[in-house]
Amino acid sequence: xxxxxxxxxxxxxxxxxxxxxxxxxxxxxxxxxxxxxxxxxxxxxxxxxxxxxxxxxxxxxxxxxxxxxxxxxxxxxxxxxxxxxxxxxxxxxxxxxxxxxxxxxxxxxxxxxxxxxxxxxxxxxxxxxxxxxxxxxxxxxxxxxxxxxxxxxxxxxxxxxxxxxxxxxxxxxxxxxxxxxxxxxxxxxxxxxxxxxxxxxxxxxxxxxxxxxxxxxxxxxxxxxxxxxxxxxxxxxxxxxxxxxxxxxxxxxxxx
Amino acid sequence: xxxxxxxxxxxxxxxxxxxxxxxxxxxxxxxxxxxxxxxxxxxxxxxxxxxxxxxxxxxxxxxxxxxxxxxxxxxxxxxxxxxxxxxxxxxxxxxxxxxxxxxxxxxxxxxxxxxxxxxxxxxxxxxxxxxxxxxxxxxxxxxxxxxxxxxxxxxxxxxxxxxxxxxxxxxxxxxxxxxxxxxxxxxxxxxxxxxxxxxxxxxxxxxxxxxxxxxxxxxxxxxxxxxxxxxxxxxxxxxxxxx
Numbered sequence: 437x438x439x440x441x442x443x444x445x446x447x448x449x450x451x452x453x454x455x456x457x458x459x460x461x462x463x464x465x466x467x468x469x470x471x472x473x474x475x476x477x478x479x480x481x482x483x484x485x486x487x488x489x490x491x492x493x494x495x496x497x498x499x500x501x502x503x504x505x506x507x508x509x510x511x512x513x514x515x516x517x518x519x520x521x522x523x524x525x526x527x528x529x530x531x532x533x534x535x536x537x538x539x540x541x542x543x544x545x546x547x548x549x550x551x552x553x554x555x556x557x558x559x560x561x562x563x564x565x566x567x568x569x570x571x572x573x574x575x576x577x578x579x580x581x582x583x584x585x586x587x588x589x590x591x592x593x594x595x596x597x598x599x600x601x602x603x604x605x606x607x608x609x610x611x612x613x614x615x616x617x618x619x620x621x622x623x624x625x626x627x628x629x630x631x632x633x634x635x636x637x638x639x640x641x642x643x644x645x646x647x648x649x650x651x652x653x654x655x656x657x658x659x660x661x662x663x664x665x666x667x668x669x670x671x672x673x674x675x676x677x678x679x680x681x682x683x684x685x686x687x688x689x690x691x692x
Numbered sequence: 693x694x695x696x697x698x699x700x701x702x703x704x705x706x707x708x709x710x711x712x713x714x715x716x717x718x719x720x721x722x723x724x725x726x727x728x729x730x731x732x733x734x735x736x737x738x739x740x741x742x743x744x745x746x747x748x749x750x751x752x753x754x755x756x757x758x759x760x761x762x763x764x765x766x767x768x769x770x771x772x773x774x775x776x777x778x779x780x781x782x783x784x785x786x787x788x789x790x791x792x793x794x795x796x797x798x799x800x801x802x803x804x805x806x807x808x809x810x811x812x813x814x815x816x817x818x819x820x821x822x823x824x825x826x827x828x829x830x831x832x833x834x835x836x837x838x839x840x841x842x843x844x845x846x847x848x849x850x851x852x853x854x855x856x857x858x859x860x861x862x863x864x865x866x867x868x869x870x871x872x873x874x875x876x877x878x879x880x881x882x883x884x885x886x887x888x889x890x891x892x893x894x895x896x897x898x899x900x901x902x903x904x905x906x907x908x909x910x911x912x913x914x915x916x917x918x919x920x921x922x923x924x925x926x927x928x929x930x931x932x933x934x935x
Contacts, residue, residue: 510697535875541708657787
């Protein structure tokens, strides 16, 4: 067991080294990644003056917020209505579809709409819809096990006492599900914030998100300290979400 | 009301996955020609995906075993946290790491299949680990005690009793990682410098360079079908071995 413990910690270290490196290099005064030139904030200042980067981060944030709100709400509705296993199998299948075919399916759909209906949805709307389409099955799958926590009697009691279906979901089911709701919200948020492929297939040249900007450098193999700073900022939602998530889950497991 | 909203949302998600079929119908009616990928590309993709799955399971199993038996909450949180970091960010940080490794040791990982493999294992290891963890955690201690009492050594008890019992978890982890890895685009593009060319990159180029969305759509269906078929075959083989 002791060897296994050391092994596990070594594995954890391996998982963190590359990401920690990017964070460290974003504070490096030298432009070359293998020379340490001292501590500096100047790349963040450079990033601050780079309008496009802020626009991209802002766009990512707004899209992720909208997507996670809608996907989680619809996910609760779907999990509530489609509780039986036969629906779960279908939506679970949708989650495991290979990345690229899903994104391309969406691009094809948008393209058909553009050609036959004449509405050009490429851009923010397309990105929003694409992210929603892929996070919705995810939210559904994540929330379904927790719906079982809400006893049938509670729902029936609320209905008999005169609450509408909408009210039942909003004031009975949602509060009970809050930790699961928050956890799902965070997972969807981070996924949407970090997704590159779905965005690339559905965006227009004028609408840039943070992963798109990062890709422009990464795909050409270019290292640039300002981009390290951007990457570090993109880590912030992930870290925050991970911390909140583990707290929410912990509280949930203590008082089911 | 809620039922209607949910059903509409559900129906549109399901419908969306049939859009490539629509594109396919359109494609046939227009008499377009399908630009097939080369066989070597398909083989590269397949080999990469299989080795990613095998290596991540191999690396993750001991850690999952430890976490399921003795692991603390902190260790569990630390090992699953990388799941929250986006693929592109991971790829970019590995790119920088490779540059440093090349500077100091002279080993060029960027643009080599090995580099891509490292990237894909890095990305999918936590997925394999979580799946294996779930399988090992469910394992009861009784069969192991029985084996030990009957004279098996600790290693024998593991290989003859525990490992076969966790085989479903291994199969599940394999399917998960393999399916994800078959459709991988980001790692081959960023770490393979477009030199390691996979099925995903090919579809990518069809869409972004040739603007041939229908070939792309049809091929993405082919990719899905191929991955599912391969998963089926591999799972059958693993099952027959374990029994």
